[in-house]
Amino acid sequence: MTNFRNYIFGSALCGALLLSLNISAQIAPAAPVDLPKNWHLMDLKTDGFYGISLNNTYQFLKGKKSKTVVIATIDSGIDTTQTDLKSILWVNTKEIPGNGIDDDHNGYVDDVHGWDFLGGPGGKVDYTETTEEVREYNRLKPKYETLTTAPAGGEKEYAYWLKVKTTHDETITKSNGEIQQLQPMMGALMATSGYIKRELKLSSSSTFNKADLVKITNTTNDTIAQSKGIWASVFEQESGDNGKIIKELSDYLTKLNNDVNPDLGTRKSIVGDNPDVQDGKPYGNNILKNPDASHGTGVAGLIGAVRNNGYGIDGVADNVRIMSIKAVPNGDEYDKDIANAIRYAVDNGAKIINMSFGKKISPHKDWVDAAFKYAASKDVLLVQASGNDNQDVDEKPEFPNDTFADGSSTDADNVISVGASGAKLDENLAATFSNYGKKNVDVFAPGAKVTSIDMDAEFNTADGTSFSSPITAGLAALILEYYPELSAKQLKQVILASATPLTGTMVLKPGSKTEKVDFTTLSKTGGIVNAYKAIQLASQLKGERKK
Numbered sequence: 001m002t003n004f005r006n007y008i009f010g011s012a013l014c015g016a017l018l019l020s021l022n023i024s025a026q027i028a029p030a031a032p033v034d035l036p037k038n039w040h041l042m043d044l045k046t047d048g049f050y051g052i053s054l055n056n057t058y059q060f061l062k063g064k065k066s067k068t069v070v071i072a073t074i075d076s077g078i079d080t081t082q083t084d085l086k087s088i089l090w091v092n093t094k095e096i097p098g099n100g101i102d103d104d105h106n107g108y109v110d111d112v113h114g115w116d117f118l119g120g121p122g123g124k125v126d127y128t129e130t131t132e133e134v135r136e137y138n139r140l141k142p143k144y145e146t147l148t149t150a151p152a153g154g155e156k157e158y159a160y161w162l163k164v165k166t167t168h169d170e171t172i173t174k175s176n177g178e179i180q181q182l183q184p185m186m187g188a189l190m191a192t193s194g195y196i197k198r199e200l201k202l203s204s205s206s207t208f209n210k211a212d213l214v215k216i217t218n219t220t221n222d223t224i225a226q227s228k229g230i231w232a233s234v235f236e237q238e239s240g241d242n243g244k245i246i247k248e249l250s251d252y253l254t255k256l257n258n259d260v261n262p263d264l265g266t267r268k269s270i271v272g273d274n275p276d277v278q279d280g281k282p283y284g285n286n287i288l289k290n291p292d293a294s295h296g297t298g299v300a301g302l303i304g305a306v307r308n309n310g311y312g313i314d315g316v317a318d319n320v321r322i323m324s325i326k327a328v329p330n331g332d333e334y335d336k337d338i339a340n341a342i343r344y345a346v347d348n349g350a351k352i353i354n355m356s357f358g359k360k361i362s363p364h365k366d367w368v369d370a371a372f373k374y375a376a377s378k379d380v381l382l383v384q385a386s387g388n389d390n391q392d393v394d395e396k397p398e399f400p401n402d403t404f405a406d407g408s409s410t411d412a413d414n415v416i417s418v419g420a421s422g423a424k425l426d427e428n429l430a431a432t433f434s435n436y437g438k439k440n441v442d443v444f445a446p447g448a449k450v451t452s453i454d455m456d457a458e459f460n461t462a463d464g465t466s467f468s469s470p471i472t473a474g475l476a477a478l479i480l481e482y483y484p485e486l487s488a489k490q491l492k493q494v495i496l497a498s499a500t501p502l503t504g505t506m507v508l509k510p511g512s513k514t515e516k517v518d519f520t521t522l523s524k525t526g527g528i529v530n531a532y533k534a535i536q537l538a539s540q541l542k543g544e545r546k547k
Contacts, residue, residue: 037459038313039423040302040446040471043532049423051446052471054316056532057478060539066319066481071303071352071473072114072345074338075296077288078324079455080113082297084305084312089113090323092348106347107282114324115344117337119285120270127292128254129331130262132361137168138264139276167360175259182256186249189234192227193242199224207243210235239451239461251292255330267334275334278367288324294455295466296324299356301453302467303474312453316474316531319481323350328357335364338400342371346378351480351488354473355384355400356466362399369404376414379545381488383473385465386419387435390511393417394437401440411439414488416476416495420447420468421528429519430507434465436522442492443499444522445472445529475531482535485543494541498534499527 035049036042042051070090080089094104095112102109118126129135140161150158196208199216213235216228231242238245267275273283300322305315325344327337338355345353353375362368375382387398397403402412420431421444431448435441447468454460476491486494502519503526509515510522520526 035423035449037451037461040450040467041314041316044425050421050425050429050528051423052316052475052528053530053532057535058318060532060535061482064482067484068319068321069317069352069477069480069484070321070323070348070350071317071354071477072323072325072341072348072350073296073300073303073354073356073470074325074327074341074345075299075354075356076328076330077116077290077293077296077326078114078300078322079293079297080289080324082301082312082453082455083457084309084315084453085297085300085322087306088304088320088322090321090348090350108284108286108344110286112286114286114288114326115284115341116287116290116326117284117341118271118326118329119287120272120283121285123285123287124270125285125287125290125292125326126266126270126329127290128251128258129266129329129333130255130258130264131171132332132359132363133164133167133171134259134262135264135332136164136361136363138262140164164361171259171360175256179253179256179260182249182253186246186253188230189242189246189249192230193246195224195227196231196242199227207241209241239459240454244458251330258331273336275336276364278336278339278364288326289455290326292330293326294460295328295356296326297455298452298460298462299354299466299470300324302450302470303354303477305453312459313451316471317477317481320474320477323348332359332361333357335362335368335400339364339367339371342368342375342382346375346380350380352381352383352473352476352491354470355382356464356469358385358387358398358400360398365399365405368400369406372400372402372404372412372415373408376412376488379488380414381473381476381491382412382415383469383476384415384417385469386417386437386441388420388433388464388466389435390433391435392437393435393441394439397440398435403440413492416442416472416492418442418447418465418468418472418529419444419523420463420465421445422448425505427506427508427516429502429505430510430522431463431465432508432510432512433463434468434510436510438521438524441523442496443472443525443527443529444468447471472529475529475534478531479535479538483538483541483543485545486538486541487544487546490538490541490544494534494538495529496525498530498537499525500530500533501526502528 039049040051041054042049043053044050097112144161304317304320307314325341327341402415403410419441420434422428445468450467451461505519506516509517
């Protein structure tokens with residue numbers, strides 16, 4: 001499940017619409033408690049919200065000098081014109097912008113702010129992909145679909161085929177079910193959107209938001225009243241206007257349909273390479289702002305959106321340069337792209353890499369493992385989202401991960417896996433969607449109803465470990481800014497050691513409405529990242545970073 005927010009979006013919107021279509025047209029559903037836009041930065045004791053205690057951290061750092069840290073985001077791209085981001089974008093000073101020449105001879109032409117591994121000639125981009133299990137199923141099907149036992153010498157690949165087939169069948173069943181639910185809901189949104197626009201006397205191309213609904217009062221028209229009720233429920237679950245919400249649902253349906261009826265030729269027709277061959281040949285383009293860059297923009301904002309500028313949000317880190325690498329489509333990323341993206345980031349000076357993506361099958365895990373090891377050899381920290389399937393990744397792993405296929409590692413020193421937590425110290429502290437694992441998830445961080453910037457001067461409030469990861473990566477960058485001698489291994493140690501185990505805190509197990517577990521059973525640390533404690537601990541360490 002690559003664009004993690006799409007998963008959460010589909011689930012939340014589905015529930016909201018089911019509720020809306022069944023309530024009385026005159027009775028709006030109870031609104032959830034609104035959270036402060038910056039709750040994820042707050043302190044539990046001071047503010048009552050279980051954020052990362054960032055204000056205390058900056059008080060501790062007051063008067064100290066920082067050193068700029070380059071942090072890469074491997075994601076869906078970025079809005080390079082976003083007011084909160086444009087001044088903190090990484091700039092490749094060895095490249096002359098727009099001259100069509102690979103000035104620094106690194107294989108990437110005009111890579112001024114990063115690179116798009118999903119790009120092709122003429123500015124084209126492979127936006128929508130299917131899941132890896134669908135791609136692999138179709139690749140292996142001609143060879144194995146008629147076999148009932150493994151061929152001699154092919155036992156390993158046959159076992160892999162059986163895993164792929166099982167995962168594929170589960171995905172197709174789920175996608176078909178969601179399509180059946182969401183297509184009628186898309187129709188309902190489109191129809192009710194039209195009624196609302198006419199009532200508000202808006203043009204067909206105009207949009208409306210939550211505040212606009214208040215203007216509809218004392219209507220005696222049941223259709224208008226019901227339309228208002230539906231959109232009131234939707235706006236409680238999703239931020240933005242009706243146009244944005246309908247587009248996101250449309251994108252999600254496109255992804256689902258691409259699982260069921262995959263277009264397996266898109267990659268070759270747009271990018272032109274063979275994703276199953278790691279030949280070292282350059283591919284992609286330098287266009288980072290694309291229509292699907294919303295996810296990556298939000299991730300970048302949480303890391304380092306310009307602080308205290310009276311606009312947007314405040315990022316966690318105050319002196320970073322963000323290198324944007326597009327390798328994540330609406331669908332599953334390719335192992336080749338991820339391996340190359342990691343190497344690109346490392347070779348161009350990134351000290352931290354955020355990875356808010358993941359999937360269920362990894363056909364070229366050895367390529368990604370090698371890239372993880374390469375990052376470790378260059379003292380680069382990798383921070384990754386644990387995933388949004390509310391599953392135990394100790395039992396059912398997500399990829400990529402630091403349990404290497406060659407058996408050389410089951411817990412790399414330079415990799416942090418992050419689960420998602422909620423705003424309150426109550427039974428919902430572990431986000432219901434979050435993956436977990438006592439061995440393979442290191443720590444939790446805010447990820448439920450987190451607000452960040454979006455494309456084109458917009459905001460987005462969403463759920464997902466996609467947001468927990470950059471909050472943690474931003475903290476790592478902040479620590480490294482002020483204590484630049486700390487190694488990637490030490491950054492991980494500091495972040496994990498400062499997450500106090502919440503022993504005895506009983507929470508709903510992710511995915512369950514009734515079963516409760518001790519919060520400490522859900523991750524290695526049993527705690528939530530705490531910037532203040534981390535920076536205090538970092539200040540006491542002697543750095544081990546190699547010159």
